[in-house]
Amino acid sequence: MTTIAPAGTGSRATLVLGWLSLAGVAALAALGLWWSPADVVQGDSVRLMYVHVPSAILMYAGCSLCALGSLMWLRKRTDGWDTLAQASAELATLFAALTLVTGMLWGRPTWGAYWTWDARLTSTTLLFLLLVGYLALRSVPASADTRARRSAVLGLLLVPNAMIVHYSVDWWNTLHQDATVAKLDPTIDDLMLFTLFAGMVVGGVVFSWLLTHRFRVAWLQRQVDEVSLDRAIVERRAEADLAGHGSTR
């Protein structure tokens, strides 16, 4: 068990990250909503892509970090890796929800409906539900070690499922457009491309900031649980001692 734990959730580094996140979000809003042009075909709805695409990437990043934390817990059995898996799974769930909501809002003007049974929409929903299941398993009362073990197994199994999500667009015939920026010669306006990459960078900074704080909150929660348990044991022993003395009188 690791004994070094943060005493709070803030530090100089997180303060810098927090200000960077705030400034980045403001700059991205200005870039996405005013400076970048509307799309010839999609109109203003293309601006949703500056949130949608980074959210999808961060969802995958959260899943990958969760799988990494799970794998490393199985190897090292230290609290830190389990906490990393927990924090990243929660963020992956958040960004999966954001991906779905922005995707649906984009789909209404583009496809004429909030929801279509497009492969990527459907499989992203499945990944979201897998993450909800992971968090549900984590919320089941159990000892820290048992919870970590169960979660590690489930977290590790997120990887093949995330792969199915990613490649599902190729497996099933789909309405979803191909990845624009992954092409060697992307057919996208320079400012729009810049805004999209800015969205990814800002998303990465926000993700790091949230992850650091969530990790530290989870650490502190573990400390509270351990202290509460130790205190309860001391109190029960004291009660037993008192009862023992009482019976000998």
Next chain:
Amino acid sequence: MFAEARIVAAKDLRLEWRSRVTTTQVVPFAVLTLVLFAFAIDPSRGVLGRVAPGLFWVAVLLSTTLAANRAHAVETDAGTRDMLRLSGLEPRAVFAGKAAAIVVQLLGLEIVLAAGTVVLYNVQLATPALLLSAALPATVALGAAGATYGALAASVRVRETLLPLLLLPVLAPVLIAATSATEAAIDSTPEAGWGWAGLLVVLALLYAGAGAGIYGVLLEDQ
């Protein structure tokens, strides 16, 4: 390993045979699901026959959650989980035995459900070979995933509600592929179905490999 897996599978099947839970509860539940689908989708409009492959596999999937839950509940409720762990059997063998027992039960269930689908939904099967080639790996995939996630939820007090939440999203690709292959087998378009059957083989290998690799950790669970 295979001999040990056979011992575990035989034990589970013997338990099921003695308790008759699969035959008296799971199979009737699956048949009831088929009947309820007919109530929900008006049979007189001819829709039922077109969606029959999907309904068949949904009924199988729902029954898989029951079978997977049951496969591990017999150990947890009787307190024999620790004995299984201390028996010296390889975890991979225990996994393979548990998965095999679920597969055998599901295959029996699918035969009954297939007969029910043909009779109740008036479905004609054009390419039985394709259906068999798809149903076998699909059932192995269901059994392997069921054994893995069933073990994961076995010692959880809320396993009846948790297991479907964990298992069904994982099985969704199996549902899609198995339904598509079955549609092709019914529609006399087998060339469209062999690819799906191939995908089901990949999924079966994936779930079986993952379960075999990870089951040892799950057996540590109290």
